[in-house]
Amino acid sequence: MATTTPVGTLYRGGEGMWTWVLHRVTGVAVFFFLFVHVLDTALVRVSPEAYDLVIATYKTPIVNLLEVGLVGAVLYHALNGLRVILVDFWSRGPRYQRQMTWVIAGVWLVVMIPGTYYMMIHTVEALFGSTP
Amino acid sequence: MSAPSIDAPRTPQGGRRTRQRSNFELYSWLFMRISGLVLVFLVLGHLFIMNILDGGVQRINFAFVAGRWASPFWQAWDLTMLWLAMLHGTNGMRTIINDYAERDQTRFWLKMLLYVSAAFIILLGTLVIFTFDPNIG
Numbered sequence: 165m166a167t168t169t170p171v172g173t174l175y176r177g178g179e180g181m182w183t184w185v186l187h188r189v190t191g192v193a194v195f196f197f198l199f200v201h202v203l204d205t206a207l208v209r210v211s212p213e214a215y216d217l218v219i220a221t222y223k224t225p226i227v228n229l230l231e232v233g234l235v236g237a238v239l240y241h242a243l244n245g246l247r248v249i250l251v252d253f254w255s256r257g258p259r260y261q262r263q264m265t266w267v268i269a270g271v272w273l274v275v276m277i278p279g280t281y282y283m284m285i286h287t288v289e290a291l292f293g294s295t296p
Numbered sequence: 297m298s299a300p301s302i303d304a305p306r307t308p309q310g311g312r313r314t315r316q317r318s319n320f321e322l323y324s325w326l327f328m329r330i331s332g333l334v335l336v337f338l339v340l341g342h343l344f345i346m347n348i349l350d351g352g353v354q355r356i357n358f359a360f361v362a363g364r365w366a367s368p369f370w371q372a373w374d375l376t377m378l379w380l381a382m383l384h385g386t387n388g389m390r391t392i393i394n395d396y397a398e399r400d401q402t403r404f405w406l407k408m409l410l411y412v413s414a415a416f417i418i419l420l421g422t423l424v425i426f427t428f429d430p431n432i433g
Binding site: 188191192194195198199202203205206208209211212213215216219222223228231234235238239242245246248249252253279282283286 | 329332333335336339340343347348351352353354356357358359361378381382385386388389392413417420421423424427428429432433
């Protein structure tokens with residue numbers, strides 16, 4: 165039933181393909197958020213109350229968690245974008261593209277671990293209580 | 297079904313490509329890299345200030361926005377970020393539509409929807425930054 169010959173595609177998997185897939189997925193997600201974000205910020209032209217009301221949703225636990233996801237998506241897109249620029253313009257970029265993938269994965273973790281802590285600390289304290 | 301053959305690079309395509317030569321895709325490719333480089337600083341700076349620094353999102357409200365937009369520096373930051381991010385994102389979406397929408401009609405209308413809504417968001421955001429009034433309401 166299934167043919168073993170790859171037909172109609174030049175992509176054969178590996179780090180290069182998956183970084184590209186993730187770049188597209190994060191790019192689309194961030195683009196849709198940008199639409200919503202300009203619309204919610206536009207409420208400053210309506211009234212301070214309208215703006216503060218919609219911003220209050222950004223401070224709820226679930227949306228707070230989504231913000232961590234947003235920052236993670238933007239950070240990946242930024243780091244991989246820099247990797248793409250190096251592959252395109254640096255003479256040794258293509259040779260080191262695989263190593264650069266592991267470098268951006270490392271940088272992403274190093275930024276996201278403390279980043280998540282500072283983004284979530286208020287929510288965690290509000291949900292589970294803090295020692296006075 | 298036979299396996300599709302892929303022509304060697306720069307194989308003449310029977311005059312199809314010589315009809316009109318435009319460097320639009322080259323400039324679009326270059327724009328993605330230049331705007332991307334600038335956006336790395338603008339957007340990551342924005343996310344750091346808004347989500348992590350000094351209490352993060354919990355401290356944001358109308359007064360916070362009014363305080364920031366009192367400064368031309370942050371107005372210019374946000375305006376540049378808005379335009380570059382929207383153009384960068386719209387161009388990325390254009391590429392994705394071109395890649396996956398196979399029917400000519402589908403491709404055309406998806407791109408029209410994309411361009412109209414992107415223009416609306418860019419103009420709305422620009423208007424909000426330029427006409428912001430801290431004493432409203």
